[in-house]
Amino acid sequence: MHELPPLLWLQAFESAARTLSFTAAGQELGVTQAAISQRVRLLEDRIGQKLFVRHPRSLALTPAGQAWMPSIQEAFSRISEGTAEVFGITGEQPVTLRTTPIIQTAWLAPRIIALRRRHPGIALRLVSAIWPDDFGPAGADIEIRYGRGDWGGVEKYSLGEERLVPVCEPKLAARLTTPADLAGQTLLHAIGFGVGWAGWCQAAGVPDLESRCHALACDNQITTLTLARGGGGVALTHRRLLGMEPGLVPPFDVDVTSDEQFWLVRPKRRRVSDDAARVWQWLVDSR
Missing domain, CATH: 3.40.190.10 (Periplasmic binding protein-like II)
Structure with missing residues (x-):
């Protein structure tokens, strides 16, 4: 069995792979861009594979990095889910809702305003996504995705024909x-x-x-x-x-x-907090 790399290195890789930016990964993890770059380089040395192609003004995943990224994201997701299952979810944890900017501004905003009036104690965190790759297991309790609904590992609810x-x-x-x-x-x-x-x-x-x-x-x-x-x-x-x-x-x-629709989506395995369940039901009822 191979010795696992340090968790900090894996965190740096996951964040940089998701954002395709050492700077953004550093801001997310509360360290400098140089620290992220160093951790990724140490990780590459440990596994003997390049994970990123470093361009002068951008970053791209190598084939090895692309192949490894889902496993790392799944691992962090399981750690998060297991922690919640064993130690519970505190009421202070916000419900993270991720969707595209157009749905946030034109469809979701009035529903969120009404939800806040009905349930003022629910803490919400809205996150924007544009491309399909912006969606995934990293941190969202609920997502509103656009597509054919052919995603694995999630519970989904159609918002209707488009x-x-x-x-x-x-x-x-x-x-x-x-x-x-x-x-x-x-x-x-x-x-x-x-x-x-x-x-x-x-x-x-x-x-x-x-x-x-x-x-x-x-x-x-x-x-x-x-x-x-x-x-x-x-x-x-x-x-x-x-x-x-x-x-x-x-x-x-x-x-x-369109053969694509907007869908409410949430992970199947993740334990659902009471607040996240209320937000989900509110959006289902107000579709």
């Missing part, structure tokens, strides 16, 4: 009568959606429309909606969010069903 509809600022909307009128406009694409403009154009009966439009791609939906609000093009949003994004209106009532 339909995507175009939105833009009112002056532009007034000039658009039919989907064909979008020709020559800028279509704002949010990368990562299973159904995007190509699917909407098919549903709208204008399958060749994209070739007659300009395109601008963004890595998150917040940016596409901000650009659309400023007259920078037409974005797709979820029908459930209509009316929650000021300054945006649908130019026509044509939408497309």
Whole structure:
């Protein structure tokens, strides 16, 4: 049996691998960037493998680092769960809720306000995530994820069918009568959606429309909606969010069903605190 590396080294690797930043890992663990770098280097020397590719301004995992990271995260998750099971969960521990910025601002915020009025004693911690890799076992009691729901090791609850509809600022909307009128406009694409403009154009009966439009791609939906609000093009949003994004209106009532949905998600094995259970039920009831 191989001797395990020191826990501090493993913590440094897990945090740096998750954030892809020695600086962010240092801030998270309360040490300097240099300390994280040193611990990771000592860990690499111990196991005889490089875990990171160090670029001048960025950090990337090596194949070995990518392969090892899930095991390390799972190990820390089990330690956390075991500690809670044996020693209990204190009422002072906040309920951590992680989701995308668009859901935080447009859907979750009013529900959190209502929850706080009903249960003022519940401490909450909201964490943002953009990419699928931002989600996972590290620290969240509840997540709201977008996808097909094919995640292992979690309990999940669908928030309902999603339909995507175009939105833009009112002056532009007034000039658009039919989907064909979008020709020559800028279509704002949010990368990562299973159904995007190509699917909407098919549903709208204008399958060749994209070739007659300009395109601008963004890595998150917040940016596409901000650009659309400023007259920078037409974005797709979820029908459930209509009316929650000021300054945006649908130019026509044509939408497309997505095979992805928003899901409430929580780890299966983790012991659930009373406060986390109340937050979960509140979100289920207010979907």
